[in-house]
Amino acid sequence: MPIVHHERILMAHGGGGRLMHQLIESVFLRPFGNPVLNAAHDSAQFLPPTGRLAFTTDSYVVNPIFFPGGDIGSLAVHGTVNDLAMSGARPIGLSCAFIIEEGLSMETLSRVAKSLAEAAANCGVPIVTGDTKVVERGKCDSIFINTSGIGIMEHSLCISPQGIRPGDAILLSGDLGRHGMAVMALREGLQFESSIESDSAPVHQPVLAMIQAGVSIHCLRDLTRCGLSAALNELAEASGLALQVEESLIPVNEDVHAACELLGLDPLCVANEARFIAFIPAAESEMALNVLRSFQVSGNAVCIGQVMNPGDPAVLIKSRMGSIRLLDMPSGELLPRIC
Amino acid sequence: MPIVHHERILMAHGGGGRLMHQLIESVFLRPFGNPVLNAAHDSAQFLPPTGRLAFTTDSYVVNPIFFPGGDIGSLAVHGTVNDLAMSGARPIGLSCAFIIEEGLSMETLSRVAKSLAEAAANCGVPIVTGDTKVVERGKCDSIFINTSGIGIMEHSLCISPQGIRPGDAILLSGDLGRHGMAVMALREGLQFESSIESDSAPVHQPVLAMIQAGVSIHCLRDLTRCGLSAALNELAEASGLALQVEESLIPVNEDVHAACELLGLDPLCVANEARFIAFIPAAESEMALNVLRSFQVSGNAVCIGQVMNPGDPAVLIKSRMGSIRLLDMPSGELLPRIC
Numbered sequence: 001m002p003i004v005h006h007e008r009i010l011m012a013h014g015g016g017g018r019l020m021h022q023l024i025e026s027v028f029l030r031p032f033g034n035p036v037l038n039a040a041h042d043s044a045q046f047l048p049p050t051g052r053l054a055f056t057t058d059s060y061v062v063n064p065i066f067f068p069g070g071d072i073g074s075l076a077v078h079g080t081v082n083d084l085a086m087s088g089a090r091p092i093g094l095s096c097a098f099i100i101e102e103g104l105s106m107e108t109l110s111r112v113a114k115s116l117a118e119a120a121a122n123c124g125v126p127i128v129t130g131d132t133k134v135v136e137r138g139k140c141d142s143i144f145i146n147t148s149g150i151g152i153m154e155h156s157l158c159i160s161p162q163g164i165r166p167g168d169a170i171l172l173s174g175d176l177g178r179h180g181m182a183v184m185a186l187r188e189g190l191q192f193e194s195s196i197e198s199d200s201a202p203v204h205q206p207v208l209a210m211i212q213a214g215v216s217i218h219c220l221r222d223l224t225r226c227g228l229s230a231a232l233n234e235l236a237e238a239s240g241l242a243l244q245v246e247e248s249l250i251p252v253n254e255d256v257h258a259a260c261e262l263l264g265l266d267p268l269c270v271a272n273e274a275r276f277i278a279f280i281p282a283a284e285s286e287m288a289l290n291v292l293r294s295f296q297v298s299g300n301a302v303c304i305g306q307v308m309n310p311g312d313p314a315v316l317i318k319s320r321m322g323s324i325r326l327l328d329m330p331s332g333e334l335l336p337r338i339c
Numbered sequence: 340m341p342i343v344h345h346e347r348i349l350m351a352h353g354g355g356g357r358l359m360h361q362l363i364e365s366v367f368l369r370p371f372g373n374p375v376l377n378a379a380h381d382s383a384q385f386l387p388p389t390g391r392l393a394f395t396t397d398s399y400v401v402n403p404i405f406f407p408g409g410d411i412g413s414l415a416v417h418g419t420v421n422d423l424a425m426s427g428a429r430p431i432g433l434s435c436a437f438i439i440e441e442g443l444s445m446e447t448l449s450r451v452a453k454s455l456a457e458a459a460a461n462c463g464v465p466i467v468t469g470d471t472k473v474v475e476r477g478k479c480d481s482i483f484i485n486t487s488g489i490g491i492m493e494h495s496l497c498i499s500p501q502g503i504r505p506g507d508a509i510l511l512s513g514d515l516g517r518h519g520m521a522v523m524a525l526r527e528g529l530q531f532e533s534s535i536e537s538d539s540a541p542v543h544q545p546v547l548a549m550i551q552a553g554v555s556i557h558c559l560r561d562l563t564r565c566g567l568s569a570a571l572n573e574l575a576e577a578s579g580l581a582l583q584v585e586e587s588l589i590p591v592n593e594d595v596h597a598a599c600e601l602l603g604l605d606p607l608c609v610a611n612e613a614r615f616i617a618f619i620p621a622a623e624s625e626m627a628l629n630v631l632r633s634f635q636v637s638g639n640a641v642c643i644g645q646v647m648n649p650g651d652p653a654v655l656i657k658s659r660m661g662s663i664r665l666l667d668m669p670s671g672e673l674l675p676r677i678c
Contacts, residue, residue, distance in 0.1 A: 015671025016564020016610070021573075041499050042425040042561065043395035045492065048387065056382035057434035057487055058470045063478075086381040095396035095487050099438075131397045131485075135676060139480040146470075148396055148434050148487035153384065160380055222381065225355020234360075271355070332354025337474060 009104045014134025024132060027110050028096075031117035036093070036128040044093060044128035049152050054089035056080060057148040063337040065112065065143055068182045069198030070273070072145055073116030078200050078273055079224065079339060080149040081123050085204035086220040086276065088159045088211050089151025094120060097131035099144040112143060123202045125149070155211045161238030163218040168307040169285035170243060171278040173203065173298040175251040176228060180270035180338050181259045190262065196255050201274035206295040210278070215288045219279040223272045224339055226330045229315070230269070231277060233329040236313040244316040244324070245305030268317075269330040271338045274298075279307065348443045353473025363471060366449050367435075370456035373465040375432070383432060383467035388491050393428035395419060396487040402676040404451065404481055407521045408537030409612070411484055412455030417539050417612055418563065418678060419488040420462045424543035425559040425615065427498045427550050428490025433459060436470035438483040451482060462541045464488070494550045500577030502557040507646040508624035509582060510617040512542065512637040514590040515567060519609035519677050520598045529601065535594050539612035545634040549617070554627045558618040562611045563678055565669045568654070569608070570616060572668040575652040583655040583663070584644030607656075608669040610677045618646065 012019040029038065036044045058079050065072040081091045096116065100109060120127050157163075182198040184190075203222070210217060219239075221231045228250070236243050252260075252267045260267045274297050280288045285303055292301035308316075315327040351358040368377065375383045397418050404411040420430045435455065439448060459466050496502075521537040523529075542561070549556060558578075560570045567589070575582050591599075591606045599606045613636050619627045624642055631640035647655070654666040 011675045012671040015669075015673070015675060016569050017608075017669040017671025019671050020564075021668075039499065042422040043393040043428065043488075043490070045391055045393050045426055045428075045499075047391045052384055052386045053489070054382040054384050055432055055434060055489060056468050057436045057485065059436040059438050059472050059483075059485055061438060061472045061474050063474075083381040087384055089382065089384075093394055095394060097396045097398040097485050097487075099398050099400060099483055129395050133398050133400045133676075135400050135402075135480060138477065140483070141474060141478040144398075144438055144479070144483065146396065146398055146436050146485035146487075148436075148485075149382075150392070150394060150489065151382070160378065225359075230355050269356075329360075330354075330356040332351040332356025332358050334354070336350045336354060337472075 007106055009100050009102055009134055011102050011134055014132055020132060027113050028130060031114050032127045034126040036126060052153040054084050054087040054151040054153060056083040058083060059144060059146040060339060061144050061337050062183060062339050063141060064186060067186050067198055068195055070200035071112060071115050072143055073112040074119040075200050075273060075339060076145040076147045077116055077119035077123060078202050080147040081125060081202045081204055082222050084149050084151035085207045086222055087153060088155055088157055088207060088217060089153045090208060091123060091125040091149055091151045091204060093128040093150045094125055095129045095148045096127050097146040099133045099135060099140050101140045101142050102134055102137045104142055157217055159217050159220055161219055161235050164235060164239040164241055164279045164307055165218060166241060166307050166309045167282050168218055168279040169282045169303050170245060170305045171280055171285060171288060172302055172304045173276050173292060174300045175253050176272060176275060177252055177256040177260060177267035177270040179273040180335050181256050183338055184263060184335060185259050190259060196259060199272055199274040201297045203274055203276055203297055206292050206298045210288055210291045213287060213291050215284050216281060217278060221277055223275040225271050226332055227270045227272060228268045229327055229330050232315040236315050240313050242308040242311045242314045242316060244308055246318045248320050249302055249304045251300060265334060271335060346445055348439050348441055348473055350441050350473055353471055359471060366452050367469060370453050371466045375465060375467040391492040393423050393426040393490040393492060395422040397422060398483060398485040399678060400483050400676050401522060401678050402480060403525060406525050406537055407534055409539035410451060410454050411482055412451040413458035414539050414612060414678060415484040415486045416455055416458035416462060417541050419486040420464060420541045420543055421561045423488050423490035424546045425561055426492060427494055427496055427546060427556060428492045429547060430462060430464040430488055430490045430543060432467040432489045433464055434468045434487045435466050436485040438472045438474060438479050440479045440481050441473055441476045443481055496556055498556050498559055500558055500574050503574060503578040503580055503618045503646055504557060505580060505646050505648045506621050507557055507618040508621045508642050509584060509644045510619055510624060510627060511641055511643045512615050512631060513639045514592050515611060515614060516591055516595040516599060516606035516609040518612040519674055520595050522677050523602060523674060524598050529598060535598060537612060538614060540636045542613055542615055542636055545631050545637045549627055549630045552630050554623050555620055556617060560616055562614040564610050565671055566609045566611060567607045568666055568669050571654040575654050579652050581647040581650045581653045581655060583647055585657045587659050588641055588643045590639055590641060604673060610674060
């Protein structure tokens with residue numbers, strides 16, 4: 001059957017027939033190719049290394065799909081790899097499911113697919129299974145991607161909100177707000193003297209290195225939608241403990257600050273894609289910081305606070321002026337479609 | 340914080356803050372709840388039973404989301420459980436990621452979530468991790484769902500297209516075309532004397548029972564998008580063999596036939612959601628059929644043909660009149676958004 005070259009996505013590219021197979025072979029299998037995926041069965045099959053499994057899923061609907069520092073393809077890899085990393089898991093396989101709008105240019109789709117493949121290769125994780133759907137023009141917004149990930153936990157730690165203990169140091173892996181403000185600035189058509197780049201990047205290596213170094217990590221949480229504020233509030237709630245952080249210790253770049261002021265946003269509520277907090281026994285926090293700082297992605301890791309003695313679960317923040325106030329859970333309406 | 344009851348989905352329900360947590364707790368965690376999911380960490384963690392893993396993903400964009408015999412929620416479970424079953428895998432965990440259109444009624448979302456939860460419970464598989472995104476009105480079509488699934492293969496068979504051998508019997512698990520025609524009839528506003536119901540159902544039990552009974556299954560393939568024609572063509576291609584089936588042996592219900600004629604469709608190219616073909620050594624085909632027929636979902640299983648001696652990979656179909664013709668790969672434009 002002759003292969004007809006199409007410049008734009010047609011409904012038939014999602015129909016399950018000849019055109020879908022041509023699309024999968026030309027746009028996806030070429031960049032994604034690996035033995036498990038190439039077997040092209042209904043599911044990927046593999047013998048996992050011994051250990052507990054971590055399993056996670058995320059759909060990506062970021063708008064626009066290309067932004068300074070990344071795109072929806074690389075984001076879909078980093079986000080899911082990082083979710084696995086928050087269990088201290090090494091990623092061993094990703095799935096990748098595209099929902100594509102009819103009429104999307106094949107060039108755009110290819111660019112996203114290549115970026116996704118490159119990000120996965122950089123993380124050392126194969127894409128082992130996938131799916132392609134096409135919906136009519138106007139029924140989605142160019143591309144939505146779901147990636148699910150399987151990771152293996154090669155350690156005996158129980159990294160979870162329930163592991164948090166009074167006295168734990170709260171470490172932050174770097175400066176806040178870059179992903180959210182990179183996307184928002186683009187969307188709002190803001191021009192800044194220095195353009196803000198998303199921090200989108202994988203963080204599994206510094207996490208695995210901390211475990212390797214013997215740091216007894218109590219809990220990890222990435223700072224995606226609604227940023228540090230939401231993560232701290234979720235963990236205060238889940239652990240039943242009060243968490244206190246110090247505003248002056250939380251790094252925020254100047255241009256992010258400026259953009260946040262312009263849009264009336266709090267950098268603590270803005271999404272990041274390579275930032276996480278780690279709850280570490282105070283005695284091990286220096287060791288943990290040294291490990292984190294040996295990786296570029298977490299080169300500016302700092303301690304921003306600690307877990308207080310039991311009390312009501314709450315998040316307290318000490319301002320630059322020394323006053324202490326509650327840091328509330330953001331409601332969530334400010335930054336839609338950031339990831 | 341007081342819980343405000345919203346009747347419709349707001350953008351903030353996907354924002355990562357307070358409203359998203361309320362949505363997840365009220366609409367998802369209640370029906371889906373299980374210990375792994377309730378741990379509410381970034382990823383589900385569990386120790387898998389020993390064996391090879393199967394891993395699969397599918398996004399569901401079916402339109403309309405409710406149809407005779409099912410809805411997008413139950414479909415999202417059956418489709419992914421069935422993909423795992425096609426490896427002979429027992430499903431052990433599902434992920435579930437919703438992309439929801441702003442303004443969708445909370446009642447509709449709840450109805451879908453409950454149906455999804457019920458289908459998963461019926462399959463004996465927990466939903467262990469999830470994700471919720473909301474996009475602006477007009478940027479998706481009410482609900483898209485991605486489910487990914489992990490299964491465990493508790494057998495030593497290598498069930499794959501490469502396992503197909505000349506002489507294998509080709510078994511079909513039941514009548515064709517009901518899912519596709521149920522959705523199409525509804526969409527086209529067709530009225531039939533007897534309304535067609537989707538066949539949407541899980542098929543892992545008959546598959547696992549065949550394995551249990553010692554049937555040395557060579558290959559399995561579900562007949563979803565583009566139906567039997569696409570599945571046979573894919574497997575002819577992947578195995579490098581010629582497959583021959585007999586039209587008169589392929590069961591199609593009268594009302595499906597009538598609907599197909601009206602819409603100019605071939606029932607062999609129409610999607611099913613509980614139908615599969617099994618490639619079985621001829622000597623074991625009676626045993627396999629007996630096992631399949633002991634389950635309601637595959638009660639009408641039949642042998643529809645066999646794998647020919649090596650030649651060019653092709654799918655041949657013997658008509659009711661006795662003539663033999665090529666059964667082509669459908670191009671895929673006829674039945675959009677069927678799953």
